[in-house]
Amino acid sequence: MENGLNRRRSAWVVGVGVGSTVLLGLAAWTQAEATESALSVDPPSSVRARGLPVPTGDGDFEQKGTQPNTVTDPVFTFTNCVSCHGVFDAQTALLPGRWLGSTHSHAARDPIFLAAVTIAEQDAPGAGQLCFRCHAPRAWLEGRVTTPSDTNGADFFASDWNEGVGCHFCHRTVDPVYQPGVSPPDDQAILDALAMAPGGSLVPTSPGNAQYVVDPLDIRRGPRAYAAPSPPHAWRDSAFHRDAAMCGQCHDVSIPTLMRQPDGSYLPVVDNLPHPTGDKFDMFPEQRTYSEWANSEYASTGVDLGGRFGGNLSVVRKCQDCHMPDVTAEGCSIGNFGTLTDRAYHSFQGANLHLIELLLELYQSPVGAIPALDFEQTIALMDAVPDVEYMLSNATDVELTQFGGELKVRVTNYCGHKLLTAYPEGRRIWVNVQFLDSGGGLIEERGAYDFVNADLTEDTKVYHAEHGIDSVMSGATGLPVGPSFHLALNNKIYFDNRIPPMGFTNAGFEAVQAEPVGYTYADGQHWDDTRFCIPQGTADVRVRLYYQTTSKEYIEFLRDANVTDSRGLDLYNAWDAVGRATPFAMDDVSSAINAFVPGDTTGEGTVDLSDLSVVLFNFGTVTSAGAVVGDVNCDGIVDLADLTVVLFNFGQSV
Ligand code: HEC
Ligand code: HEC
Ligand code: HEC
Ligand code: HEC
Ligand code: HEC
Numbered sequence: 001m002e003n004g005l006n007r008r009r010s011a012w013v014v015g016v017g018v019g020s021t022v023l024l025g026l027a028a029w030t031q032a033e034a035t036e037s038a039l040s041v042d043p044p045s046s047v048r049a050r051g052l053p054v055p056t057g058d059g060d061f062e063q064k065g066t067q068p069n070t071v072t073d074p075v076f077t078f079t080n081c082v083s084c085h086g087v088f089d090a091q092t093a094l095l096p097g098r099w100l101g102s103t104h105s106h107a108a109r110d111p112i113f114l115a116a117v118t119i120a121e122q123d124a125p126g127a128g129q130l131c132f133r134c135h136a137p138r139a140w141l142e143g144r145v146t147t148p149s150d151t152n153g154a155d156f157f158a159s160d161w162n163e164g165v166g167c168h169f170c171h172r173t174v175d176p177v178y179q180p181g182v183s184p185p186d187d188q189a190i191l192d193a194l195a196m197a198p199g200g201s202l203v204p205t206s207p208g209n210a211q212y213v214v215d216p217l218d219i220r221r222g223p224r225a226y227a228a229p230s231p232p233h234a235w236r237d238s239a240f241h242r243d244a245a246m247c248g249q250c251h252d253v254s255i256p257t258l259m260r261q262p263d264g265s266y267l268p269v270v271d272n273l274p275h276p277t278g279d280k281f282d283m284f285p286e287q288r289t290y291s292e293w294a295n296s297e298y299a300s301t302g303v304d305l306g307g308r309f310g311g312n313l314s315v316v317r318k319c320q321d322c323h324m325p326d327v328t329a330e331g332c333s334i335g336n337f338g339t340l341t342d343r344a345y346h347s348f349q350g351a352n353l354h355l356i357e358l359l360l361e362l363y364q365s366p367v368g369a370i371p372a373l374d375f376e377q378t379i380a381l382m383d384a385v386p387d388v389e390y391m392l393s394n395a396t397d398v399e400l401t402q403f404g405g406e407l408k409v410r411v412t413n414y415c416g417h418k419l420l421t422a423y424p425e426g427r428r429i430w431v432n433v434q435f436l437d438s439g440g441g442l443i444e445e446r447g448a449y450d451f452v453n454a455d456l457t458e459d460t461k462v463y464h465a466e467h468g469i470d471s472v473m474s475g476a477t478g479l480p481v482g483p484s485f486h487l488a489l490n491n492k493i494y495f496d497n498r499i500p501p502m503g504f505t506n507a508g509f510e511a512v513q514a515e516p517v518g519y520t521y522a523d524g525q526h527w528d529d530t531r532f533c534i535p536q537g538t539a540d541v542r543v544r545l546y547y548q549t550t551s552k553e554y555i556e557f558l559r560d561a562n563v564t565d566s567r568g569l570d571l572y573n574a575w576d577a578v579g580r581a582t583p584f585a586m587d588d589v590s591s592a593i594n595a596f597v598p599g600d601t602t603g604e605g606t607v608d609l610s611d612l613s614v615v616l617f618n619f620g621t622v623t624s625a626g627a628v629v630g631d632v633n634c635d636g637i638v639d640l641a642d643l644t645v646v647l648f649n650f651g652q653s654v
Contacts, residue, residue, distance in 0.1 A: 051477040054489065058126040058147050059272035060257045063133070064204045065176070065211035066194070069143040073218040076168040077159045084232075084332040085167075098347035098387065099167065101380030103355055107164025108136040108153070109370050111358050111574060112550060115558040115567040116425075120488040121151045122564055123477075124257060126272075127488040133210040134250045136160055137169045141214060151564070153369065161370045162377075165250075171220045173249065174213040175240035176204045184236035190215060207248030207290055208280045209256070223344065229335050244299065244318040248290030251319070251422070254283035258491050266491040267472060281513060284491055286424070286467070291512035292417040293319065297503025299416075308394050308414060312341045322391075322416055323348050349387040350422075351395075354549040356381050356388070357578040362570070389584065395419060398545050398587040404600030404611075405534050405632060407593075409433065409461075409543055411499060412527040418498040418514070420547075424465040425485050426554025429547050429586070431461045433532050435593075438539040446532060447546075454552040454580035461530040465496040465517075485557040493517045502526045533634030534593055542590045546583040555581070595654045599632050599646040606653040607646060615642050 078099070099105055107113065113135055120127040132145040132153075139145055139153070139160035146155050153160065174187050190213060194202040204211035215221070220231070221238035240246050256275040258266040259282060266284045269276060275283055297303055302317040310316040311325030324344040331337030360381055363373045373381070395415050401408040409431050413419035420429050432447040447460030456462070467490040468483035479486060483494050497519035500509065505523045509515045521528070534541070555575045562568030575581060599607040601614045611632075618630035618638045630638040632645045 051479075052123055053121075054124050054257075054268065054270060054477060056124040056126050056257055056270050057272035058129050059274065060124075060270055061126045061130040062274045063130070063209050063211045063256065064194075064202045064278060066141065066214040066216075067202065068141055068145070070216065071141050071214055072216040075138040075141060075166070075172070075214075076218070078163055078167045081167045084334050086333055098345060098349075098380065098384065100377055101356075101382075101384030101387075102346070102348040103350070103352050104165035104348050105163055105377075105380075106355070106359055107134070108132070108139070108156075109161045109164070109359070109363065109367075110135070110355060111362055111567070111571045112355065112558070114151075115562065115571045116487060118151050118564050118567050119486065119558065119561050122561070123486050124488040130209070130256070134253070135164050137210065137212065138163070138166055140210075141169070156369060158369070158371045168218075168220070169214070170246075171222060171241075172215045172218070173221070173240070173246065174215055175238070175243075175245070176207075176211075176213050177245075179239070182239050184219075184221065184238060186215070186219065186236070205278065206252075206280055207245045208250075208252030209254055209283075210250050212249045229337065231332070232334075242318070242320065244290065244293060244320070247319040247323075248294075251287065251289040252280060252285075252291055253287035254280040255286055255488065255490070256283050257488075258284040260284075265470060265472070268476065268491070281511075285493075285513035286487065286490075287422045288512055288514040289417050289421045290319075292421060292501060292509070292514050295503070295505065295508035295512060295514075296416060296501040298501065300503060303502055305414060309391075311345060316416070319416065320344060323350065347384065347387045349384060349391050351388065351392055351420075351427075351547060352549050353385065353388050353392070353584055354575075354578075354581040356384055357581075358571075358574050361574045361578045367570070392547055392584055392586045396545060396586050398543060398589050400541065400543060400589060400591045402534070402591075402594060402596070403531075403603035403629075404596045405598055405634075406601065406603070406629070407433070407532045407534050407541060409530045409532065410527055411463075411530075411545060411587075413499040413501055415501060417501050419501075420463055420465075420498045424467055424496075425487060426550040427548070428456075428462055428464040428551060429545060430456065430458075430463065431530055432544045432546055433460065434542045435535050435538040436540045436542065437537050440540070443537055444535045449546065449583060451579075451582065456551075461497075461528070463498050463528075465498055466494040468492055468494045485554055485561075495519070497528070499528050500526055531629060533631065534596070535634075536598075538593045540590060540592055542588070544585045544589075545587040547586050548581055548583040550575075550581045552580065597649050597652045597654055599642075599649040599652075600654075601630055601632055601646075607649040607651065611646050612643075612650075615646055619643075 103110065117128050117131045120131060128151050129145060133140045139156050144155040144157065144160060174190055175183050176191065178188055178191055191203055194213060204213065219234040219236055221236045221241055223241050225237035257268055257270055259269045259276060260266055293299055298317055302315040304315045307314060309322040309325060311327050313321055313326045316322055324346060326342040327345045328339060328341045329343040330339050359373065360378065365372045396419060397412045399410045415421065420427055430447045432449065434445050435443045437443055448457045466483040469479050469481055469486065469490060470492040471481050473489060473491045474481045477489060479489065484490055494517065496517040500521050504521060504526055506515060555572055559568040559572040597607050599611055601611045615630040615638060621638045622636060630642060632642045635641065
């Protein structure tokens with residue numbers, strides 16, 4: 001094992017490129033690049049560029065928190081908990097039965113994850129250390145993510161594959177901020193030991209990047225204090241487990257090989273040492289779910305969503321409230337701990353329907369060292385489907401309003417973070433609109449999706465984020481400038497129009513590197529409008545908001561960029577076999593369309609001066625997707641042609 005921040009070396013010499021041996025660091029990296037281009041070897045390809053891999057090492061990905069092989073008591077598997085905590089009883093939702101069907105449980109064997117780790121390791125050796133830290137914390141803590149960072153989990157136990165983020169791991173995490181009188185007293189000594197690590201303090205300074213602190217002893221922390229009877233194992237009342245920061249440990253992801261510059265760009269720092277400041281806000285923001293939440297109204301005051309989420313709870317605040325809703329249930333099946341109305345339903349469901357299909361398809365039998373799904377896991381995954389569909393169906397509302405010849409589609413976000421948060425690669429939500437004639441025949445469709453080929457016609461609003469490569473990174477790697485799926489290398493956010501949560505402020509989101517990019521939202525705006533031109537003859541309109549976990553482009557990338565193993569191809573085949581990540585309709589609303597006169601942009605029934613001023617006011621505006629106010633002929637620009645339509649129909653009424 002070569003993990004641990006204590007390890008330091010003075011000079012780093014590593015071969016890069018064609019027979020050249022250079023010192024690492026940005027200067028050297030760029031220099032290696034220059035030498036290599038001068039030699040002009042093979043032409044760069046978009047997936048296997050000449051500067052790859054970049055000269056990173058495990059040290060570049062080290063983080064604070066508990067280090068491998070420092071935990072005294074083993075981390076138990078869930079089989080040690082189920083006799084009392086009813087894990088198998090997925091049918092009756094006996095606590096915490098649903099965990100077995102969650103993405104936490106399958107975070108290590110997740111085939112999209114594994115295919116992406118292979119690419120990350122191809123691009124930036126050592127990145128796997130960071131990946132498995134979140135996706136397989138037990139294996140990582142116990143030193144089975146070996147160095148050089150392996151991408152195949154050669155040393156994994158079968159149980160490491162079976163339980164990515166498991167019971168005992170979560171219930172041994174310690175609040176890294178000691179709160180006298182609140183934190184369990186033993187936390188102090190655990191944190192002191194980390195603070196005095198020989199290479200400098202290992203106490204995490206902000207939640208993220210799996211910088212978890214784990215109790216070296218088997219003392220289970222949870223949300224309650226017990227008098228008598230009390231659990232038959234050591235326990236501590238832990239406020240941390242009732243706090244979103246517990247989830248924040250893994251739900252803010254930052255790339256530690258990149259250093260934020262004063263101009264807002266990110267430059268590589270590659271020296272086989274941890275990030276210079278260790279502050280996540282100085283790293284490149286891959287996921288900001290926790291920070292988005294922390295800057296929302298859910299975190300500040302809580303929101304009464306009228307029972308949409310939270311189970312028995314009316315006002316929802318933290319991640320747990322929506323993703324582990326309060327249910328009425330008994331405690332441990334041994335002893336009488338009473339029925340409570342705020343037991344945490346361990347479903348952890350979000351949006352990933354496709355992962356369930358993939359797991360059921362791929363793991364009917366073992367895949368290499370990864371065990372097949374057993375009967376209980378299979379049932380639990382199938383039972384998870386309605387839970388995920390519940391989350392997706394309640395995440396948004398879609399409202400339709402007609403203004404003369406225009407249709408406004410408003411999507412309102414009711415999540416505790418952006419609508420579409422977290423993992424950016426390939427995830428998308430789009431507005432599909434069908435204009436129908438009086439016989440129900442299709443006149444025109446926007447955002448049409450081909451369910452066989454998995455192709456989306458992008459003539460509509462697509463909510464998504466695009467991360468990619470800037471010119472510096474391009475120079476260093478040979479990859480083209482622009483959006484890319486190279487997660488470990490991406491150092492620029494090209495686009496992000498994902499809808500903010502309630503309580504959004506531009507300043508708050510900028511401070512946590514989560515501001516909209518290439519798109520604007522006003523402070524407080526947790527909805528987005530798209531306007532579409534209504535074709536003549538439309539009697540009805542049907543609008544669906546589709547969610548798709550992963551796009552065809554991303555799956556093809558994971559297959560084509562892979563030069564190491566068969567994970568990309570296996571994933572592609574499974575994706576193909578299960579219907580290519582069939583999109584799910586989060587909303588499906590229809591409305592009759594009132595007759596309108598072309599040119600009546602205000603929708604009050606007559607073409608008059610108010611319409612003229614709308615066109616003049618918006619004159620010159622160009623649309624990207626959907627229509628823009630005043631674009632009465634729907635050609636994408638407000639110009640003379642629109643003025644002509646208004647003047648031609650001036651004075652006409654329906
Ligand atoms: C700090 C924790 C953390 C680290 C480190 C991390 N991930 Fe993840 N990863 C997550 C979370 C949380 C999600 C789920 C987000 C979501 O559902 O949108 C996720 C989701 C993913 C997914 C999507 C899986 C799917 O089924 O759609 C892939 C792929 C992935 N991660 C790859 C990686 C790779 C590769 C690395 C290492 C370079 C990595 N992750 C490191 C936390 C982490
Ligand atoms: C991702 C972390 C995580 C995982 C994995 C996890 N838990 Fe929990 N668990 C929590 C949190 C957080 C709470 C407290 C939630 C709250 O009170 O809002 C909790 C609550 C509990 C409670 C107390 C229930 C109550 O309300 O009295 C028990 C018991 C428990 N978990 C057992 C388990 C078992 C057994 C597993 C594995 C099958 C498991 N947990 C998996 C995070 C986790
Ligand atoms: C022999 C029975 C038994 C086993 C096995 C068992 N527990 Fe418990 N546990 C209990 C009882 C009883 C309670 C208290 C009643 C309740 O909350 O259900 C409890 C409570 C807890 C709590 C809540 C603590 C708090 O302060 O809020 C957590 C967390 C927990 N157990 C985790 C685990 C984990 C993780 C495992 C497996 C590694 C496990 N338990 C195995 C019986 C057991
Ligand atoms: C040890 C790191 C870790 C901790 C702690 C953690 N998560 Fe996760 N979580 C993950 C990873 C990794 C994934 C993605 C797994 C995948 O898709 O491969 C994930 C996925 C999820 C999803 C995913 C959903 C989806 O369907 O796309 C939800 C919801 C979630 N976590 C909620 C929580 C909540 C709530 C907590 C706190 C109680 C929490 N997580 C704590 C690592 C963690
Ligand atoms: C008010 C309820 C609510 C709160 C609070 C909330 N979430 Fe969610 N979350 C949702 C809903 C609904 C979805 C599904 C829609 C979506 O994907 O955006 C979701 C999706 C997710 C996903 C899947 C991501 C994706 O879009 O692919 C992750 C991961 C997640 N949440 C983690 C968290 C974490 C971590 C917190 C706390 C920091 C949190 N959530 C707080 C409601 C909530």
